[in-house]
Amino acid sequence: MSIPAGPDALNTERGRLPSLFSRAWWRAFRPARTRINTRERLRLVMGALLGIFLTGWLCHLAGGTLASGLPWLIAPLGASAVLVFAVPASPMAQPWPVVGGNTLSALVGIAGVHGVYLLGSPELAAALAVATAIALMLALRCLHPPGGATALMMVLGGMADPAFAFYPVLLNSVLLVLAGIAYNNATRRPYPHMQLAPLTGAVSREARQLDADLDAVLARYNQVLDVSRDDLKALLADTQLRAYDRKLAEVRCADIMSRDLVTVQFGTPLQEAWALLRERRIKALPVVDRSFRIAGIITLADFMRAAELDLYEGFDEKLRTLIRSTKSSYSNKPEVVGQIMTRHVRVAGMQRHLVDLVPLFGSTGHHHIPIIGEGERLVGMITQSDLVAALGRAADPAA
Template sequence: MEQTTTDLSSANPPVAFGTRLARYLARFWPAPLPVDGRERLRACMGVFVGIAMTGLLSRWWAGVNHVGPWLVAPLGASAVLVFAVPASPLAQPWSVFGGNTLSALVGATVAMFVPDPAWAGAIAVGAAIGVMFAMRCLHPPGGASALLVALSAQSFSFAVFPILVNSILLIVAGLVYNTLTGRAYPHSPSMPASREKGAVTRFSAADLDAALAHYNQVLDVSRDDLEALLHHAEANAYQRNFGQLRCRDVMTPDPVSVQFGTSLADAWALMREHKIKALPITDRERRLVGIVTMADFMRNADLRSHEGIGRRLMNLVRKKGGTHSNMPEVVGQIMTREVRVASEDRHVAELVPLFSHGGHHHIPVIDKENRLRGIITQTDLVRSLHQAI
């Protein structure tokens, strides 16, 4: 048996070192921030207002008799969180207050027992993170507060002033400024619109919790905000994939149809041949005048008794030989005249209530002159929904 081999080196040529290096370095380039210039200006002005207010009031509070700093550097990092990302769990009031203050207390405690600044700083920051995790106040500037206090061997009073006082003043500034500029602070997660309306979504809260547990990392976004974001993205994708579909995109074009005078026998044979349950009825110009369905045949076969239903149905569709008959003979005599139709340009999403609650199974599609162009069935609708999700 002859074997063939493939030259993998020619199928996948080696990538030049310069290209590999460029791709590696590109990973360090940050992605653009999805905020406009107005939001950036709002954040910059907020940091300016917050630091200025905190600094001026802290200096006034300290007075001339206070020896030592009255404004600490970690507060600059706290201000970035409070004013630039006020929705972040790391920027909430308890995170700012507890993160900075508790970390400062940890730093002062470590400095008392570890004289070497290098070891004291490392132990203080690590322990401060542990405390912040335990107290649910994880705040990145808290690590800087712990390091500052440990390196300078400050006492516990330093955690009260300036750190605690600075933090409280910054929080107050954040409450006022963010509220005035349209940003909720403290941030309250919003409920996704799709969930408020009771719409079925592709994932549940339990699915999200399982995904977060698998990810097992701290995210700079609350769980509820993440869920809301995913639901909004899902709704936008649904709107893009399904909401913009029109009837012409999903209909069955040029459906099998009959005219008013088509015999019941011929119409029944067409329905069985093409395995369909409805036949649009048109005039000679192909304008829609009605529709005949399986239900119309059954109704005229007298369904008051189940006995002999097959025989009665055959009697209905059998061609009559006489010139006069009390039984209907053509589809025009049993058709439904009031037909729910849809135009070619109509959005498919608008037809969902007709199929789900209106009891419709077939909706003819017409053009501007009422000519039959196609038909949409439940199968067509389900297929388009499946493609959208």
């Protein structure tokens, strides 16, 4: 899977930003598609409705006794609700960023109100309050976009009382987070969003390499992302798995089967069949008729069964006796392939998908599956080795 070389995906060849007013630059103004279904849209809308209602209702009740005359709900909480209920997996929507980001930004904004008298410029005081709030949130790992609005609101509203940071700002934020925990988990959206445990113990080389590559790309990207590193890793892994499944699903028997076939017929002497198995270093021989249709298959297991090699005593002698041709016209042992072959053979068509054969190899003990073509004639053979090789190629991103 290729990853853009630079922080802007509009020009991935050299990792450079597109030139101003170019076609790619104008395309950036087109709104991105929200890839969620109607049920998810309704879920987040109802979550914001309930979250703001409960927060406002409880703070309104508390306002009569704790801080009569003060606002009981702050406007930036609406933006916090968007994050908590619409993107509960976002690092900026987690409990600490919501509570810490809003409260600390409120304190910074209140300090900015006092700074107006020193600076003599409300515009400069407002700008310094927002910038300081962002710097503080970054330092304390609680970056929360509505926090910037909270700091600005304090300065523009002339909120000079530090108590305002605790009521309503802190109480609003805590109640909204509690509503988010209850609602998101009730609707099967984990909140707070769990992070993956660090890799410990025996971990595959590929997993460690994926971690290292992801860290390197994020370091080069060097921008704040509204998605956690662990979610990026999970999305990348799921994408790779989906691509693997798709590539494997497209493979047909004709794509991987062995076409250089070694076959025998019903009347082929056992000694000749055994010699073919030894010389070609194969484990099975398809048995065909004169029209090259499958009549059976003979494997090493068939030889062992016919020679009664379930016991190791006299192993060599029993096998030699079986494959040795009898000179007389009468024989009390098998002489030709057709007498010991397996007659019931599982076959597959050339156009059958390879994934359909995986259960046959995995659970039924099959090691070789003949492939038939037009007129049910034998055209190839798929072995377990062919299957493993195909799985390996499908897993290779460069394949």
